Amino acid sequence: MATWKNLDTLASFDKLAELKGRVNIVEAMSGENGAKRVAEYNTPMAAGLNYNYAAKEVDDTVLDALADLAEEQQLVEKYEELYNGAIINTGEGRRVLHHLARRQQGDPVIVDGVDKRKFYVSQQEKAAEFAKKVHAGEITNAAGEKFTTVVQIGIGGSDLGPRALYIALENWAKANDTFKMEAKFISNVDPDDAAAVLNSIDVSRSLFIVVSKSGTTLETLTNEAFVKDALVKAGLDPKNHMLAATSETSPLAQGDDYLESFFMDDFIGGRYSSSSVVGGVVLSLAFGPDVYARILNGAADEDELAKNKDIRKNPDMLDALIGVYERNVQGYPTTAVLPYSQALNRFPAHLQQCDMESNGKSVNRDGEPVNYVTGPIIFGEPGTNGQHSFYQLLHQGTDIVPLQFVGYRKNQLGVDVEIQGTTSQQKLCANVAAQIIAFACGKDDENPNKRFAGGRPSSIIIGDQVTPESLGALLAHFENKIMFQGFLWNVNSFDQEGVQLGKVLATRVLAHDTDGALKAFSDLLDI
Numbered sequence: 197m198a199t200w201k202n203l204d205t206l207a208s209f210d211k212l213a214e215l216k217g218r219v220n221i222v223e224a225m226s227g228e229n230g231a232k233r234v235a236e237y238n239t240p241m242a243a244g245l246n247y248n249y250a251a252k253e254v255d256d257t258v259l260d261a262l263a264d265l266a267e268e269q270q271l272v273e274k275y276e277e278l279y280n281g282a283i284i285n286t287g288e289g290r291r292v293l294h295h296l297a298r299r300q301q302g303d304p305v306i307v308d309g310v311d312k313r314k315f316y317v318s319q320q321e322k323a324a325e326f327a328k329k330v331h332a333g334e335i336t337n338a339a340g341e342k343f344t345t346v347v348q349i350g351i352g353g354s355d356l357g358p359r360a361l362y363i364a365l366e367n368w369a370k371a372n373d374t375f376k377m378e379a380k381f382i383s384n385v386d387p388d389d390a391a392a393v394l395n396s397i398d399v400s401r402s403l404f405i406v407v408s409k410s411g412t413t414l415e416t417l418t419n420e421a422f423v424k425d426a427l428v429k430a431g432l433d434p435k436n437h438m439l440a441a442t443s444e445t446s447p448l449a450q451g452d453d454y455l456e457s458f459f460m461d462d463f464i465g466g467r468y469s470s471s472s473v474v475g476g477v478v479l480s481l482a483f484g485p486d487v488y489a490r491i492l493n494g495a496a497d498e499d500e501l502a503k504n505k506d507i508r509k510n511p512d513m514l515d516a517l518i519g520v521y522e523r524n525v526q527g528y529p530t531t532a533v534l535p536y537s538q539a540l541n542r543f544p545a546h547l548q549q550c551d552m553e554s555n556g557k558s559v560n561r562d563g564e565p566v567n568y569v570t571g572p573i574i575f576g577e578p579g580t581n582g583q584h585s586f587y588q589l590l591h592q593g594t595d596i597v598p599l600q601f602v603g604y605r606k607n608q609l610g611v612d613v614e615i616q617g618t619t620s621q622q623k624l625c626a627n628v629a630a631q632i633i634a635f636a637c638g639k640d641d642e643n644p645n646k647r648f649a650g651g652r653p654s655s656i657i658i659g660d661q662v663t664p665e666s667l668g669a670l671l672a673h674f675e676n677k678i679m680f681q682g683f684l685w686n687v688n689s690f691d692q693e694g695v696q697l698g699k700v701l702a703t704r705v706l707a708h709d710t711d712g713a714l715k716a717f718s719d720l721l722d723i
């Protein structure tokens with residue numbers, strides 16, 4: 197059994213703290229030494245991806261100290277306990293089993309006589325069979341017409357991950373003849389969200405998946421009613437169009453309002469639920485079950501790498517450790533995720549939830565306050581768009597923001613044009629390479645306004661193309677990174693009590709049970 201300890205009680209952390217400011221990236225990344233680091237500080241990931249950390253503020257001494265920290269904090273042992281079914285989510289007394297939805301990673305996990313791997317697989321198979329029947333026209337609307345569109349109604353983890361994955365593979369699927377149905381997403385309780393989606397589709401040929409693990413989320417239940425109302429107004433029976441993806445114990449599982457229901461359970465957290473039917477139903481309908489299975493395979497291969505005790509061969513753990521060094525030793529409060537791929541347009545939004553809802557904690561997993569900083573603020577945008585937006589601050593602002601680039605050699609659609617001697621893809625790749633060096637090495641100038649101090653650390657994950665496998669590996673990489681960071685900080689990364697208070701107050705506002713400033717704001721907003 198692993199021992200759970202706060203970061204600041206570890207001897208290896210004290211040693212690491214002594215290495216503050218040790219590596220000057222301007223020097224490290226300049227000249228031939230820089231080229232050597234690019235070749236050496238590189239760790240293979242699954243699906244042909246590589247995690248390159250040459251431009252991070254590490255050297256062999258820092259890496260050895262990080263290895264000691266990983267060992268003393270028993271990161272791999274804790275991961276093993278997690279996938280073998282221990283109650284890692286102490287706040288809610290739950291297991292954490294999203295890895296199991298991808299592959300059997302360790303021992304069978306049997307809960308109340310149910311083999312959890314078999315349960316997740318049976319639901320994936322149910323989704324696959326359903327999707328195949330829809331694609332084959334065996335399940336149709338009342339008029340016998342094929343469904344052409346699937347709409348996911350969900351919020352938070354029931355929206356962000358599946359939406360990011362759908363957007364990431366939409367063009368790839370079109371280019372590879374696996375595009376089956378267009379997917380749309382309704383998440384916000386702002387009525388304009390649902391109305392705009394409904395206006396953009398033929399509701400008579402659409403399936404709607406109500407996705408909510410708890411089955412109690414205000415936004416999702418409201419949007420479900422909004423959509424049902426539209427179906428009824430169009431003379432359609434909602435039961436022929438509505439599906440549910442939820443946990444077996446949720447209120448949604450109790451009625452028989454749905455054409456079909458698909459299940460997960462409380463052991464898969466919302467922000468980790470793309471590997472369950474939360475992502476599986478919509479993606480199997482959109483791209484076919486084989487594509488969804490390939491995403492899970494890529495993720496499972498990355499999960500395997502996360503078992504390696506050697507930090508130089510474990511990209512997820514290494515990324516986590518470098519992040520903690522940056523946060524707790526170097527003192528950087530923020531991290532930007534910058535994919536140089538339009539396909540990953542919504543991936544930063546997914547990571548914002550996955551990372552900040554997981555590790556935005558001030559107490560340890562036993563509920564005691566911690567004396568150190570935990571999860572950083574995460575934000576991001578695809579490059580090169582971000583370059584023309586917030587990179588000014590990243591280059592010359594007063595805060596140092598560690599950066600996580602992601603880049604691919606090839607685009608997805610295969611369409612490109614050579615303009616002024618280079619293709620658009622070459623321009624995209626040139627920009628990410630240039631940014632890494634600009635951030636790391638900077639540039640002197642006699643005009644202070646044009647001076648770049650450099651010394652701004654970054655890593656890059658490089659792959660050939662955004663494919664189902666490489667996307668799955670990328671998803672799992674960040675999930676595992678966040679998990680390892682939670683272990684390092686000794687926080688529970690799998691609950692989210694911080695989102696409750698606002699929900700409670702909103703319910704009071706709607707019930708007109710307010711006073712003081714809450715009432716004053718309610719009045720200002722005409723509620």
Ligand SMILES: O=P(O)(O)OC[C@H]1O[C@](O)(CO)[C@@H](O)[C@@H]1O
Pocket residue numbers: 351352353354407408409410411412413416465466467553692695
């Ligand atoms: O799937 P559900 O239960 O509707 O929850 C949606 C989201 O709401 C949250 O609980 C936060 O409010 C997230 O953690 C979750 O992803």
